[in-house]
Amino acid sequence: xxxxxxxxxxxxxxxxxxxxxxxxxxxxxxxxxxxxxxxxxxxxxxxxxxxxxxxxxxxxxxxxxxxxxxxxxxxxxxxxxxxxxxxxxxxxxxxxxxxxxxxxxxxxxxxxxxxxxxxxxxxxxxxxxxxxxxxxxxxxxxxxxxxxxxxxxxxxxxxxxxxxxxxxxxxxxxxxxxxxxxxxxxxxxxxxxxxxxxxxxxxxxxxxxxxxxxxxxxxxxxxxxxxxxxxxxxxxxx
Amino acid sequence: xxxxxxxxxxxxxxxxxxxxxxxxxxxxxxxxxxxxxxxxxxxxxxxxxxxxxxxxxxxxxxxxxxxxxxxxxxxxxxxxxxxxxxxxxxxxxxxxxxxxxxxxxxxxxxxxxxxxxxxxxxxxxxxxxxxxxxxxxxxxxxxxxxxxxxxxxxxxxxxxxxxxxxxxxxxxxxxxxxxxxxxxxxxxxxxxxxxxxxxxxxxxxxxxxxxxxxxxxxxxxxxxxxxxxxxxx
Numbered sequence: 001x002x003x004x005x006x007x008x009x010x011x012x013x014x015x016x017x018x019x020x021x022x023x024x025x026x027x028x029x030x031x032x033x034x035x036x037x038x039x040x041x042x043x044x045x046x047x048x049x050x051x052x053x054x055x056x057x058x059x060x061x062x063x064x065x066x067x068x069x070x071x072x073x074x075x076x077x078x079x080x081x082x083x084x085x086x087x088x089x090x091x092x093x094x095x096x097x098x099x100x101x102x103x104x105x106x107x108x109x110x111x112x113x114x115x116x117x118x119x120x121x122x123x124x125x126x127x128x129x130x131x132x133x134x135x136x137x138x139x140x141x142x143x144x145x146x147x148x149x150x151x152x153x154x155x156x157x158x159x160x161x162x163x164x165x166x167x168x169x170x171x172x173x174x175x176x177x178x179x180x181x182x183x184x185x186x187x188x189x190x191x192x193x194x195x196x197x198x199x200x201x202x203x204x205x206x207x208x209x210x211x212x213x214x215x216x217x218x219x220x221x222x223x224x225x226x227x228x229x230x231x232x233x234x235x236x237x238x
Numbered sequence: 239x240x241x242x243x244x245x246x247x248x249x250x251x252x253x254x255x256x257x258x259x260x261x262x263x264x265x266x267x268x269x270x271x272x273x274x275x276x277x278x279x280x281x282x283x284x285x286x287x288x289x290x291x292x293x294x295x296x297x298x299x300x301x302x303x304x305x306x307x308x309x310x311x312x313x314x315x316x317x318x319x320x321x322x323x324x325x326x327x328x329x330x331x332x333x334x335x336x337x338x339x340x341x342x343x344x345x346x347x348x349x350x351x352x353x354x355x356x357x358x359x360x361x362x363x364x365x366x367x368x369x370x371x372x373x374x375x376x377x378x379x380x381x382x383x384x385x386x387x388x389x390x391x392x393x394x395x396x397x398x399x400x401x402x403x404x405x406x407x408x409x410x411x412x413x414x415x416x417x418x419x420x421x422x423x424x425x426x427x428x429x430x431x432x433x434x435x436x437x438x439x440x441x442x443x444x445x446x447x448x449x450x451x452x453x454x455x456x457x458x459x460x461x462x463x464x465x466x467x468x469x470x471x
Binding site: 105 | 291292298348357461464469470
């Protein structure tokens with residue numbers, strides 16, 4: 001290969017690099033998709049079921065459009081499992097030339113789960129996701145419990161709880177408080193789901209009864225139901 | 239020698255790529271914050287004719303009261319009317335335009351505000367430039383506040399003396415009607431989004447015949463969570 005052809009190879013490589021870098025920077029500056037959904041309650045247990053309610057889902061957004069969706073419910077009662085009132089879900093999002101964002105919030109008041117095992121005056125789930133020149137971020141700021149009680153342990157006032165706090169519920173299963181499920185790479189995409197109260201009902205399956213002690217030996221705990229109160233999701237992506 | 243020349247070309251191309259990317263960015267320099275180098279972080283001034291806004295989150299008045307910016311744009315100091323406090327969650331999406339007289343109006347939009355202490359849910363719906371609950375145009379205003387690059391939007395600017403001005407919101411439970419005004423401020427435009435620098439204010443006018451529900455003013459309040467975004471054109 002002579003010097004002249006090498007020169008053109010270098011120029012071609014440089015041009016490709018320029019095109020690639022510019023395309024990369026441009027795509028990092030503005031997300032092409034946003035998503036969001038929120039619901040106050042979800043019940044799926046042997047005692048009773050209730051779908052995600054009231055459910056607000058951000059409509060598909062194209063171009064540089066935007067939208068808002070909301071849903072409300074006055075009260076919900078699944079006997080022996082969950083009762084709550086003043087249920088609200090909101091989600092909104094928009095794609096702009098330089099920035100895209102989505103945010104969702106859900107709330108439930110007078111929460112009573114499993115006949116008083118878990119109670120709260122109010123639960124608020126709140127998430128936001130944003131993508132722009134400086135990257136993509138999500139957070140759950142503003143997600144709190146008001147006067148929360150879990151298996152006799154109380155938290156007075158309006159307070160946040162550390163993400164993914166796991167509390168055992170003996171004989172019932174366990175609950176994850178402020179359950180946070182992140183998505184995205186933090187550069188061009190980011191998303192977050194927060195479930196403020198996520199109860200997992202569990203049963204022992206496959207054990208052997210010891211006829212002398214009356215205890216069950218072996219077996220595995222299996223999830224037989226779940227209850228979610230206060231769920232919000234937002235996301236931005238390329 | 240040839241290899242050195244090739245390396246030189248590649249590196250100069252990388253620098254050129256960076257400069258080209260900077261030149262092509264859609265955030266040109268503006269004069270809203272004249273004393274700081276804002277090339278990368280401050281989008282152009284918001285313009286009603288092309289304005290688009292979205293956002294949502296939560297405020298907890300009287301905590302985090304933004305007294306410094308509250309009267310920007312000629313807005314009244316809180317509380318006007320009397321305070322309406324506690325936890326509020328909200329979400330919105332608003333598109334702005336101009337009417338034949340050059341007034342800033344909302345062409346389409348949805349605003350949902352939940353007052354948790356009152357257990358009330360207000361909703362404003364605007365389609366084709368008309369408030370779905372009273373059939374009238376909804377006037378708006380955009381202006382800068384005290385934050386560098388910050389900009390605010392007021393929806394429901396009185397076109398007549400209050401309480402007849404503002405806009406009409408549905409209030410639930412009960413499918414009632416109230417006159418209301420909504421204000422949001424985006425104080426981190428173009429930069430990394432910081433939930434607690436943006437602000438929101440919700441004012442419900444004194445009752446008039448045919449309206450139901452309580453009234454009050456949250457005052458301009460920094461968000462506890464969420465985000466406000468002015469999207470420009």
